[in-house]
Amino acid sequence: MTDYLLCKTDEIPEGKGRAFQAGQRTISVVRANGKFYAMANKCMHRGASMCEGVIADGGATIRCPWHNWTFDLETGRNVIDHDEQLRMFPVRVEGDQLILSA
Numbered sequence: 001m002t003d004y005l006l007c008k009t010d011e012i013p014e015g016k017g018r019a020f021q022a023g024q025r026t027i028s029v030v031r032a033n034g035k036f037y038a039m040a041n042k043c044m045h046r047g048a049s050m051c052e053g054v055i056a057d058g059g060a061t062i063r064c065p066w067h068n069w070t071f072d073l074e075t076g077r078n079v080i081d082h083d084e085q086l087r088m089f090p091v092r093v094e095g096d097q098l099i100l101s102a
Contacts, residue, residue, distance in 0.1 A: 006091075006098045012036070015059075022102045027089060028074070029098065032059035037073045037079035038100050044084060045069050061092040 002084040004022045012018050017030035019041050028041040028051035055065050063070045070079045071086050076082035090101040
């Protein structure tokens with residue numbers, strides 16, 4: 001795995017997301033309940049950008065902005081069909097920097 005310095009933590013507001021290029025991957029990072037979650041940026045249903053998704057269920061899930069497919073932020077699993085899953089990536093905070101491992 002390679003580490004990527006993404007941004008300062010305050011550049012992603014609570015309840016919002018942002019897309020980043022990490023090598024050849026586009027990764028969505030969202031902030032919910034003060035925690036950061038990194039996932040593949042494309043919804044597997046129709047390819048919508050997950051960084052534009054809606055944080056829901058008290059910060060536990062993210063909904064695809066196009067068709068409301070809903071995914072658990074901890075696991076990436078679709079809340080209806082557990083066989084459908086977004087790829088999740090480790091992300092950590094060091095000081096005020098957000099670092100992704102991909």
